[in-house]
């Protein structure tokens with residue numbers, strides 16, 4: 417197969433391949449960018465594989481960085497672009513089911529491709545647009561099949577994360593997993609325990625954000641992979657609720673993913689925090705999800721106040737609304753949004769007095785009372801009891817201090 421019109425990302429990278437080839441080595445585009453080009457999907461990073469050894473690659477280009485020289489990867493800087501060029505390799509020494517600690521460089525493309533995870537990821541593209549397809553990856557791409565290269569067991573023993581990659585691609589690309597490959601995942605699922613949580617997290621999030629999320633989740637449950645993810649052991653029943661997600665409403669951010677998961681597992685705000693710590697998500701995400709779960713709780717109890725909407729903020733509110741759509745909730749989300757829009761202020765900075773104003777007006781002296789009064793004024797403004805107007809707020813602050821003198 418020949419690709420007639422290469423995407424612009426390949427066109428700009430083409431001189432790199434040509435330089436390597438002119439020096440007598442082989443060089444190809446490989447990996448996801450080749451797969452995504454044939455699928456007509458957007459490509460995000462162009463990876464290059466070559467028969468040249470890292471030192472030989474470095475001799476050919478002016479600006480290079482040793483990003484992963486041990487694994488054979490050299491980064492080439494060219495016209496403000498960065499390209500990762502990796503020497504063909506076979507990988508050995510997989511005792512721990514993680515990425516190899518030892519790689520052996522080889523001169524043969526075939527040796528390199530046969531150690532890749534799935535046939536659709538084992539295609540190589542020449543600079544002239546010719547596809548090298550040694551494992552029927554093109555046929556699998558056409559039929560939307562995800563199939564391990566060679567013997568599936570071997571591929572998953574080399575890197576157990578590939579099992580999570582399989583369910584991720586099933587969701588992202590809307591591909592079915594070929595039977596033997598799926599059976600090998602079922603069989604080897606416990607190996608996932610060896611994999612760093614941070615790597616599992618990335619694949620799980622991508623699965624949840626994919627176009628065929630229900631199919632991804634189905635594989636995730638059927639293969640038993642979930643049992644070897646943090647906090648998911650034995651949680652088949654609650655996780656199965658994800659199979660009823662609204663197929664027309666995709667999640668659009670990591671925080672939505674985790675809000676949905678914490679809600680599905682019926683976690684309290686505090687439980688959500690420790691759950692997410694086990695998954696090693698960022699603190700920012702933990703705070704967002706906690707806030708969203710508080711809103712979910714208030715929605716369930718019908719106790720959503722203006723103050724809660726204010727504290728939730730627009731981003732988390734929008735995330736929550738998208739999750740409500742995803743779970744086919746009947747909640748009047750329009751009403752929630754409209755109540756938020758009608759809040760007189762959206763952030764504490766918009767309050768027409770601040771601590772400094774209270775001090776200069778002589779209403780209080782520095783101390784803990786300041787926070788209490790500002791909060792009192794904020795709440796009054798949010799419920800429409802006070803206007804957000806400095807003189808009125810100073811007056812209310814004065815009234816408050818005379819009724820509640822500092823003890």
Ligand SMILES: Nc1ccn([C@@H]2O[C@H](COP(=O)(O)OP(=O)(O)OP(=O)(O)O)[C@@H](O)[C@H]2O)c(=O)n1
Nearest residue numbers: 446447448449531532533534537538575577578
């Ligand atoms: N555990 C892994 C990870 C990667 N690869 C190979 O390395 C390529 C590039 O890896 P990566 O960028 O992680 O994945 P992509 O397939 O490019 O997908 P994405 O769109 O997420 O970049 C893959 O296509 C595959 O050939 C592999 O065999 N096994």
Ligand SMILES: [Mg+2]
Nearest residue numbers: 447448449461
């Ligand atoms: Mg990639």
